[in-house]
Amino acid sequence: MSRYSRLYYYTLLGAIGGLIGWQISNVLGLSFTGYLYLNEVVVGGLIGFCIGALIGLSEGLAAKTPLYALRSGAITGLFGMIGGAIGLPIAEFGFQLLGGEAWTRALGWAIFGGLIGAGLGYSSGSQIWKPALGGAIGGAIGGALLELARTRLSDPLVGKAVGLGLVGAAVGALIALIVLLLSRAWLEVVTGKMKGTEFVLDKFIHANGPSAYVGSDALKADIVLPDPDIAPQHALLKGADTHMTLKDMSRQGTYINGRKIEMAKLENEQAIRMGNTQMVYHEKR
């Protein structure tokens, strides 16, 4: 999925996630145990999971790879759940601490959205703070709209649905938008069924940061390319602060601008080929 279509899908799927969260919250309420904050952990975790799982699922669905979709949905959902489970009680505490006024609901949602964003960022290729910032801005807008809908619409149930749907949409949209505006390095697939897909590499830029395996195995590779001519772990992308390097780990070979390489420094707009898949490396410095 390209970074632009990611904006579209994340917004819609975030909204669906928010609505599923709305329905879960309606069914469970906030009083199913005697401990408010325990209830917040459960409800926050479920809302975070719904938003995260759907956004994660969209990555795999666009690539038409069910296993990748499930893996991505499960991982992103898990981190969304952790973010939501931590985020909602903290946000509730802050909301209470600041007097429970209308404006503090927006602030509370910002904390909630920010921590869901941080959870999603942890499992994506972006640095954590970018989706966290997106989630926080989205949460603040969604929370303000929730408050507006709750007080202005005659039916509070619909008001809450509009609010939570908007929270999910805004979290999704702003995560995608901030990644779009601020991403520094990404890999674009230009052939095959994943044509148009862009993998954000920001998390792997730093020398002391993690490295990314490129390969065909949805469970062993960080960047998954469903191509039978690509090895499960075909190549390794590693950051060196000022640039990124690509190291071939396969028998089939990795090519940059048509030349077989063992290890090479990557430059902007270079063409990379592995198996039958062509990619282009982009970077903004």
Added chain:
Amino acid sequence: MKKTFRLTLQILALVGLLVSMGFAPQAQEDANIQITQIDTTQFPRVTFFVSITDADGQPLAVDANRLIIMENGEQIPLDQIEGIGDVGPITTLLVMDVSDSMNSAGKLDSSKAAAHEFIGRMREEDQAGLVSFNTQVQTVQAITSDQDSLNSAIDSLKAGNNTAMYDALMTAVDQLQGVEGRKAIIVLTDGLDNSSSADADDVVNRIGEVGFSISTVGLGEPGVTTNDTGIDEPALQDLADRAGGVYGYAEDQEALTRLYETYAVSLQSEYQITYTSPAALRDGVNRSLSVALAPVGGGSPVVNQDSRYNPGGLVPEVAQPASWPFFAVVVIGLAALVLVPMVFTNWRSGSTTHVAGSNGHSARASTGKPMVKTRPRPRIKLK
């Protein structure tokens, strides 16, 4: 004409005033009602504590049945009030200044005597703890009901260094957070806070809206002197007002002991009230809570200043049941929007074929004409 009109208005106002004075109800009962702590952990059951004092700040014994409870201005029906009774066990943290200035004029000894008096008035089930502060904050005695340990801890206090009262209060607030029932802090100081990293806002925020009360005691010379010593009375008064407590000033040991005695009796004389809120949903909306003392015979009721509580509900609970048809319609609608680009892309790729043109750009062939199948050429020019 204007003059006549103004004169008429003035006469009417005067007549109104006289009439209102003549028909005024009997003098209002001289009582002060204060909600000192609200516990919403069992919401919609709400438990709160009320202190009723006379004009001198002394506890006032009243018939509990005279108390009228109002939430958001509406009286709570009697059948929703579980009980109005004695305050139950109290946990108090004595926070005491042991800065260098306490060594002068026997202030440390006066403080110790007053603290002993307070401990001596504890009931069997009550608990207390002791936190001292100068530049350092020290928990001299953790919360206990053992009066001997508390008295030994008080005797062990020694003074020196600067004053960090707000830091000490932050420690005290943290120690009380997990304690159930009525809890209070009584802080004593003889000077200005000159070395805390926290401030009054931090302390008030840490305890929440009406988590529990902080009463303040100023000992010694009131007013800030040229060398920055003396009690900062406005700051102590402000903190007590915001934290549901009272401020008291004592010049010497006798006044200080009397003050601690009053605080002990006041705390023990509070009323604990439990009721079920008529607005039982955790919707995150603040409720006002007030208590009035019904007049005996004539007169108007005495009402406390409104307190507030929030039942929680950043994700608000709503009264209506979950609407599955609405949920299904909206989710299906959004899912359809998700599928639109995918269907559109598939339709496009199914009806057209990309043919590499001579200039390297792809050209489309319509489905009605023979299609030329070529291996797609990479769109990136290889360097």
